[in-house]
Amino acid sequence: MCVIFGVGGIIAIVLLVYFVAGLTAQRFICDPLTEPRGSRVFADVESFVQLERVLFGERRDPDFNLTAVLVACHDNRTLYRALALQRLYNLTELRAGTAARVAASVAALRTDYPPRGRPLRILSPAARRKLDRLADTGLSDFDFDRILYALETNMTSLSLDGLSSQLESTARALAPRGGFAEVARDLRSAAEHLARLHRDVVAPMLQRTAELNATASELRDVLRFNQSSLKEAIHYRIRDTTEVELFLNTQGPDLVQNLTRDFAETMGARLQEYLSMVTEAAERDVGRCGPLSHAFNSTRDSACRAVLMPTNGYWISLAWCVLLFVPLLVVAQKLARLYRHPDPYPGPLVEAYVPLALPQTHTHTYTHTRTHTSLHFIRLCIS
Incomplete structure (x- = not known):
């Protein structure tokens, strides 16, 4: 009995360790990666890893963190929007600055040629x-x-x-x-x-x-x-x-000025169209997080749903078997003791006579024990 309980205890301890490790991995790894919003694990990690300070060198937006980046990536947004890169490369300001530089270039191109007041001569x-x-x-x-x-x-x-x-x-x-x-x-x-x-x-x-x-x-x-x-x-x-x-x-x-102005306006319009195309592509098309999100989800599901959760279920089943095995052993021991406990038969003794052909007379005494509701034949005494 002691050996049984010793081996069972060791198995129970091993199962407990596996169960605690699996539960810890499920609660601290799989669940936060599945739903990072409202996770205490992500909150603790973000208190140590300040993504905004790493990228921008300042702490200005409290909503910008690892959780926000991960959720935006799962929504298949572009890296420009997911990482808030407009704080580093503001394309709207770039367009405005380009328009201002084009206007300055146009003003610089407006030269007084031919010079007014001095007639231009091709042939002297x-x-x-x-x-x-x-x-x-x-x-x-x-x-x-x-x-x-x-x-x-x-x-x-x-x-x-x-x-x-x-x-x-x-x-x-x-x-x-x-x-x-x-x-x-x-x-x-x-x-x-x-x-x-x-x-x-x-x-x-x-x-x-x-x-x-x-x-x-x-x-x-x-x-x-x-x-x-x-x-x-x-x-x-x-x-x-x-x-x-x-x-x-x-x-x-007037002709030179008009040509210069038309050229500058045309080039400015083409630059604005190009910058608009770049802005729209950076915000909507280029660098979408969809493939990265699919790879992340596939890796997480392979590790959590295909490996960790079935493993936890298997060891939990074994743990229930061990937990049920211990009381069953106790109940079986009690039943065995009750089964083997003798109880004298209260009725008269019944003697049996052996036929004369036998070499000697044997007196057979039958003793019955009563266990609970049934009478069972226990022992045969041969005299």
Whole structure:
């Protein structure tokens, strides 16, 4: 009996230790992580770990703590809102500051150009006089078409290479005849001279003539500036320059200011649109805590619901078995004692006679005990 109670006591102590450890883990880890709001554990942790002071170096918002960050993360908010990063990077103030800097840049770009009171000149009077003198020169009356016509005509009235071939054929025809050998030799010498003249003189002249023709055509087109003559082209360009100077001196300052203002306003509007997009993305889209929350919940459920709670249930069941086993042992001991307690039978003794065939006479005495409501046969006495 002592051994049974000793072993049972040791088992009970082990079960108690496991039960206390499981209950402690459930109450101090799983329950606070499941519902951090109103948890004393989180309150005690937040008294030591001041998240606001760690992030911002100050203690200003009492509602900003680990519980608030965890709840915001479970609500699938962005990190910008969950960690209250607007206190470090206020995008609204950034937009206002950008608008102010753009306005300052616009004001700096407003220059007085062309300067009022001083007329702007593209061509100086000396340059105008030189252009007028160039227009009055004979270059504007240069007849390029005549040069081109002269260059396009043949350099010689006859083709020297053709004449050389004819002389060579005539010399070959006269050579067999008697008395014409010297004439044939002179004709062959003249043919060679004409061929050499065509190769060394006429052909290079034709090549240079073609190059001169291309240069004259290009010079004619360039000097005229798409006009009928160089003089007309110069006067046309001087007139255009005068009109440009007049426009810049009368409408130039306003035009420059308007262009500058339109450019600055357009760039400012694009910057504001971009900052609005960045602000909206940072507050609503970028860095959502949903995946992090799912990973956190999955880890917590795997540790608490899949491991800790079944373990606690198993050991609690064993603990109930041990707790019920102890009183059952006591009750069983009591029942065993009551079962084995003898009680004399109050009735008369009954003797039995053994048949004569037996070697000796045996007297059988039957004793009965009464336990509670039933009579049981206990012992047989053989005399």
